[in-house]
Amino acid sequence: MRDLKPRKDLLDIEGLELPEIEYVLSNAVPFKQLFQRSVKKVPTLRGKTVLNLFYEPSTRTSSSFEVAANRMSADVTNFTVSSSSVVKGESLLDTIETLQAMRSDYIVIRHQAAGVPDIVAKHTGASVINAGDGYHAHPTQALLDAMTFREVCPDYQGRKMVIVGDVLHSRVARSTSTLFHKLGIEVGVLGPGTLIPAGRHEFIRRFRSWDEVFDWKPDAVYLLRVQLERQEGMFFPSIAEYHKMYGMNTERLVRMRQIGAYLMHPGPVNRGVEITDEAMRYERSLISTQVENGIAVRMAVLHWLKPETDTD
Amino acid sequence: MSESGDNVREAILSPEEISAGVADLARQIAYRCAGDEVAFVGIYTRGVTLASRVAEALKGQGLHYPLGTLDISLYRDDFDNRGSDLPTLESSDIPFGLDGIRVILFDEVIFTGRTIRAALDGLMDYGRPAKIELAVLVDRGHREIPIQPDYVAKRIGTTRDQYVKVRFREDDGGEEGVFLETPRKVPAA
Amino acid sequence: MPSATLRLFQNGRIASADSKELVAADLLVDGTGTIVAVGTGLTVPVGAEVIDCAGSVLVPGMFDVHVHAREPGQEHKETLATCSAAALRGGVTGVVLMPDTSPPVDTGNLVKSARDLIAELSAIPMLQSGCLTKGREGKEMAGFSGMASRGVPMLTDADRAVPCPDLLRRCMEYARDFDLLVTSHCDTPALTKAGAINEGRVSYRFGLPGIPAISQEIAIDRDIRVAQHTGAKLHLQQISTERGLQSVRCAKEAGTLVTCEVSPHHLVLTEQDIRDYNTHFKFNPPLRPLADVEALVAGFIDGSIEVLACDHAPHTEFEKSSEFGTAPFGAAGLETTVPLMFDRFIRKGVFGWDLLIERYSAAPRRLVGLAPVAIAEGARAEFFVFDPEGETPVTRETMKTKSPVSPFLGETLAGKVRGTALGAAWHPQG
Numbered sequence: 001m002r003d004l005k006p007r008k009d010l011l012d013i014e015g016l017e018l019p020e021i022e023y024v025l026s027n028a029v030p031f032k033q034l035f036q037r038s039v040k041k042v043p044t045l046r047g048k049t050v051l052n053l054f055y056e057p058s059t060r061t062s063s064s065f066e067v068a069a070n071r072m073s074a075d076v077t078n079f080t081v082s083s084s085s086v087v088k089g090e091s092l093l094d095t096i097e098t099l100q101a102m103r104s105d106y107i108v109i110r111h112q113a114a115g116v117p118d119i120v121a122k123h124t125g126a127s128v129i130n131a132g133d134g135y136h137a138h139p140t141q142a143l144l145d146a147m148t149f150r151e152v153c154p155d156y157q158g159r160k161m162v163i164v165g166d167v168l169h170s171r172v173a174r175s176t177s178t179l180f181h182k183l184g185i186e187v188g189v190l191g192p193g194t195l196i197p198a199g200r201h202e203f204i205r206r207f208r209s210w211d212e213v214f215d216w217k218p219d220a221v222y223l224l225r226v227q228l229e230r231q232e233g234m235f236f237p238s239i240a241e242y243h244k245m246y247g248m249n250t251e252r253l254v255r256m257r258q259i260g261a262y263l264m265h266p267g268p269v270n271r272g273v274e275i276t277d278e279a280m281r282y283e284r285s286l287i288s289t290q291v292e293n294g295i296a297v298r299m300a301v302l303h304w305l306k307p308e309t310d311t312d
Numbered sequence: 313m314s315e316s317g318d319n320v321r322e323a324i325l326s327p328e329e330i331s332a333g334v335a336d337l338a339r340q341i342a343y344r345c346a347g348d349e350v351a352f353v354g355i356y357t358r359g360v361t362l363a364s365r366v367a368e369a370l371k372g373q374g375l376h377y378p379l380g381t382l383d384i385s386l387y388r389d390d391f392d393n394r395g396s397d398l399p400t401l402e403s404s405d406i407p408f409g410l411d412g413i414r415v416i417l418f419d420e421v422i423f424t425g426r427t428i429r430a431a432l433d434g435l436m437d438y439g440r441p442a443k444i445e446l447a448v449l450v451d452r453g454h455r456e457i458p459i460q461p462d463y464v465a466k467r468i469g470t471t472r473d474q475y476v477k478v479r480f481r482e483d484d485g486g487e488e489g490v491f492l493e494t495p496r497k498v499p500a501a
Numbered sequence: 502m503p504s505a506t507l508r509l510f511q512n513g514r515i516a517s518a519d520s521k522e523l524v525a526a527d528l529l530v531d532g533t534g535t536i537v538a539v540g541t542g543l544t545v546p547v548g549a550e551v552i553d554c555a556g557s558v559l560v561p562g563m564f565d566v567h568v569h570a571r572e573p574g575q576e577h578k579e580t581l582a583t584c585s586a587a588a589l590r591g592g593v594t595g596v597v598l599m600p601d602t603s604p605p606v607d608t609g610n611l612v613k614s615a616r617d618l619i620a621e622l623s624a625i626p627m628l629q630s631g632c633l634t635k636g637r638e639g640k641e642m643a644g645f646s647g648m649a650s651r652g653v654p655m656l657t658d659a660d661r662a663v664p665c666p667d668l669l670r671r672c673m674e675y676a677r678d679f680d681l682l683v684t685s686h687c688d689t690p691a692l693t694k695a696g697a698i699n700e701g702r703v704s705y706r707f708g709l710p711g712i713p714a715i716s717q718e719i720a721i722d723r724d725i726r727v728a729q730h731t732g733a734k735l736h737l738q739q740i741s742t743e744r745g746l747q748s749v750r751c752a753k754e755a756g757t758l759v760t761c762e763v764s765p766h767h768l769v770l771t772e773q774d775i776r777d778y779n780t781h782f783k784f785n786p787p788l789r790p791l792a793d794v795e796a797l798v799a800g801f802i803d804g805s806i807e808v809l810a811c812d813h814a815p816h817t818e819f820e821k822s823s824e825f826g827t828a829p830f831g832a833a834g835l836e837t838t839v840p841l842m843f844d845r846f847i848r849k850g851v852f853g854w855d856l857l858i859e860r861y862s863a864a865p866r867r868l869v870g871l872a873p874v875a876i877a878e879g880a881r882a883e884f885f886v887f888d889p890e891g892e893t894p895v896t897r898e899t900m901k902t903k904s905p906v907s908p909f910l911g912e913t914l915a916g917k918v919r920g921t922a923l924g925a926a927w928h929p930q931g
Contacts, residue, residue, distance in 0.1 A: 004398050006398070014706070023398065026401075027400065030383060030403045033405075037438060038438075038439075039437035039438070042387065042434075042437070043387060043433065045391075092822060092824060093822045113824035113826045113827065114778070114824075114825065115707065115824060115825045115826075116824050118778050119824070134708045134709065135708035136707060136708025137708060168705075174705075174708065197705050300401075303386075303401075
C-alpha cells in the first residue's frame with residue numbers, strides 16, 4: 001500500500017490513522033491462512049530479534065507474541081520482571097540503556113504503569129509494541145478484537161457491541177472501544193456506576209441493565225475480566241452480586257441466542273464471576289478465535305512496524 | 313515511442329502478440345507435460361493472470377490444470393529496504409496438495425531471479441513437488457542468481473537500468489501490452 | 502557582590518504596587534545598601550558604578566511563601582546556596598522555607614539550626630516555617646511555643662494535610678494563642694490515593710489514576726470551617742479549582758481570617774498541556790481544566806487570591822525520569838515565575854506590574870508580618886532590574902537551581918531579570 005507513513009512503534013489506538021488500521025487488519029488475513037499449512041513459518045524476520053519485556057505476568061499475551069515472532073523466523077528473548085521497575089537506584093532510563101545494548105529490533109512491553117512504552121519508544125531505535133500499560137492501552141488486543149468481529153460481521157459498519165464490566169480500569173475496554181468507534185461500530189457499556197467512566201467517552205452509550213442491552217440488540221457482547229485483586233469492596237459489594245447483576249448466565253444466554261449475539265472475552269476468564277461454565281460452551285463464543293487471531297494480528301504488526309535499527 | 317514520467321516508453325509486445333505468447337506457452341506446456349499430473353501456481357499479481365490465461369487456453373485442448381496463487385512478500389530478501397511503499401499482503405491460495413506433482417510457477421517477467429528464489433522458498437513450505445518449472449512471458453536477462461525459465465514466450469535484450477512493464481487488462485484498468493521504459497539520459501554537460 | 506561603592510541605576514522606570522504608572526527615575530544606592538536618592542537626571546557621583554537601566558523596569562524584590570530548599574537532608578535535589586541563586590535570577594529577594602527537610606523542622610531547636618544554616622549559606626533572607634504535627638506525621642501536635650519563640654512565620658505540614666479533623670482543630674486552637682498562621686496543603690488523602698493527574702477526560706485518556714477536584718475542595722471547606730470554629734488565622738496553599746475559590750470567597754464574605762495563594766503553573770497551564778507522559782507537568786494539586794484556570798486568573802486579578810507563590814519543589818532529573826505514576830510531584834519555579842508572569846500576562850496587558858508586585862511582593866510579606874518593600878528614598882535597596890526586551894531561556898544550562906526540572910523547559914520566556922539589588926549587594930544575572 002502506497003503512501004502509508006512508516007511507523008516505528010505501536011503505542012495506542014488513538015494515534016492510528018484509518019488506512020493504517022485497514023492495512024494491519026487486511027494483512028492479518030494472509031498471516032492467519034499460514035496457520036493452515038503444515039509449515040506455519042515464513043522467513044520474513046530472519047535474523048531479527050524480538051525482546052518480550054513483561055513487567056507484569058501475562059502468559060497469554062507474551063506467548064502470543066512469542067508464537068507470532070517465531071512464525072516469522074525472528075529470534076525471541078523473553079524477559080519477565082516480577083518486581084516493579086522502581087527498584088531503588090535504577091531508573092527506567094537505566095533499564096532502557098541496558099535494553100539498547102541488547103540491540104533488539106522489536107521490544108514488546110507490558111508494564112503496570114501507564115506511559116512506560118511511550119518513554120521506552122522515545123529512547124530506543126527498536127520498534128516498541130505496547131502489550132498493555134496500566135489502565136492506558138492494549139492496542140494489539142483491540143486489533144485482534146476488530147479482526148474477530150469483522151470475520152463474523154463482514155458488513156461491520158453500523159453494527160453494535162456492548163462491553164460489560166470494569167470499563168474504568170480496563171485498558172482493553174479503552175483501546176477496543178476507541179478502535180471500534182474509528183471503524184464505525186457502535187459501542188455501549190454495561191457495568192456498575194463505580195466502574196463506568198462517566199462522561200469521558202461521549203460516543204459510548206451506557207446501559208444500566210441487561211434488559212436495556214438486549215433491547216438494543218447488539219451483534220456482540222464483550223465481557224471484561226473482573227480484576228478480583230482490585231476488589232476491596234470499594235466498587236461493588238461482592239463477587240456474588242457482580243455475577244448476579246452483570247455475569248453471563250443461563251437466562252442471559254437464552255436472550256443472546258434469541259438475538260444471535262456473539263460472545264467475546266479477552267481472557268483469561270473467571271468462571272463463575274463474569275461467565276458461567278455453560279456460557280463458555282456457547283456456540284457463538286468467539287473466545288478461542290480471538291486467541292488465534294491474536295497471533296495473526298501480532299504477525300501483521302511485526303511485519304508493519306519499521307525499526308530504526310536497520311543498517312541500510 | 314512515448315514518454316511516461318521521466319522515462320522513454322516503447323511498446324515491445326502488442327495485445328495480439330501477448331495473446332500469441334500465451335498460446336505459445338500453452339503449446340510448449342501441453343507438449344512437454346503430456347501425461348503428467350500438473351498444477352499451475354501464479355505469483356501475485358500478474359503471474360496469477362498469466363497462469364490463468366494459459367490454463368484457459370489449455371482447457372480448449374481438454375487439459376484441466378488446477379491453479380494456485382502465491383504471494384511472495386513474506387519471502388523477499390529486501391524486507392529491510394521497504395520504504396513508504398508497504399507491501400499489502402495477498403492470500404496465497406494453493407487448494408491442492410503439491411506432494412509428488414509437477415508444478416509450473418508463473419511470473420510475467422524474469423529479471424534478476426530473486427523473485428523466483430523467494431517463490432521457490434514459499435512454494436516448498438506448502439509441500440514437496442516432484443518437479444518445479446518456471447514459465448514467463450518475457451525474459452529480459454540480467455540474472456543475479458542461477459535460475460532459468462523453462463518456458464519463455466519472448467526473450468528481449470535490455471540494459472540493466474531499463475524497466476520492462478507488463479500490463480494486463482485484468483490488473484491494469486484495461487491497459488494491455490508490454491513496454492520497455494528507458495530512463496531519460498541527462499545530457500552530458 | 503557586596504562593595505562599599507555608590508551605585509547609580511540610571512534611566513530606569515520604577516514600578517510599585519500602588520500605581521499602574523511606571524515612574525522614570527535614576528536611583529542612587531550607597532555603600533550601606535540604602536537608597537539615598539531617587540529622581541531624574543541625577544548627577545553621577547565621583548567613583549560611582551553606573552548601571553544603565555534605559556528601557557528597563559525597576560521592580561521591588563519578590564517574596565515567595567512556598568519554597569522547598571531541601572537542605573538539610575536532601576542536598577542532592579537543592580541546597581540553600583543553589584536555591585538562593587535561583588531566587589536572585591528570578592528577582593525574588595525573600596522566601597519562606599517549608600519545614601519538610603530531613604529531619605522535618607518541628608521544634609524550636611530545629612528552627613534555630615535552620616536559621617543558622619540559612620545565615621551561613623543563603624544569599625537572600627529566608628524565613629523558616631515549622632511543622633504543625635511532629636515529624637509531619639499527622640498524629641501529634643509539634644512544639645509550637647518553642648518554634649514561635651524562634652520566630653516561625655507559619656506552621657504547616659508542607660504537602661501533607663492533617664488527616665484528622667480533631668487534631669487540626671486542636672492545632673488551630675493552640676496556634677491561635679501564639680498568633681501563629683496555620684497554612685494548609687488542601688488535600689483529602691483518602692480521595693487522592695495514588696492519583697497522578699486531574700481526574701477527568703485526560704486521566705482517562707492517559708490511563709493514569711486521577712486526583713478528583715473534590716479531594717482539594719473538601720479539604721478547603723473543612724479547613725475553613727475549622728478555622729471559623731477556632732478563630733485561627735488560616736492560609737490555604739495552591740488553590741486550583743473554581744469551586745475551591747468560591748469556598749474561599751464565601752468564607753471571606755463571612756469575615757473568616759483566611760487568605761490563599763495560587764501557583765504560577767496553575768495560572769498558565771491546563772491538564773491539556775500534559776503530553777507524552779512528561780513528568781515535569783506532574784504537580785499536586787494537579788493541573789486542571791481550562792475553566793478552572795480561567796477562574797483562577799479572574800480571582801488573582803480581583804483579589805480573591807491575594808498571594809502568588811511558586812511552590813519551588815525541585816526533584817532531580819533522575820527522580821523525575823521514572824514512570825509518570827510514580828514520579829514525585831513538583832518542579833523548580835523560583836527563577837521562572839517573574840518572566841512567566843511577564844510573558845503570559847503583563848506583556849499582553851492582562852494585568853500590570855502593580856498587580857504582580859501586590860500579589861508576589863507586598864501581600865506575601867504582609868502575610869508573614871513583614872513590611873512590604875518599596876523603591877523610595879531612605880529605603881533599603883531590595884529590587885530587581887527587568888528588561889522587557891530581553892529573553893529568559895529556560896534550559897538545563899541556564900537554570901541556577903540544582904534540579905533543572907520545569908514544565909517550561911525548552912521555552913524562551915519574554916523579558917529578563919538583568920540583576921537583583923539586595924542591600925549593598927548587586928547580583929547581575931548573565
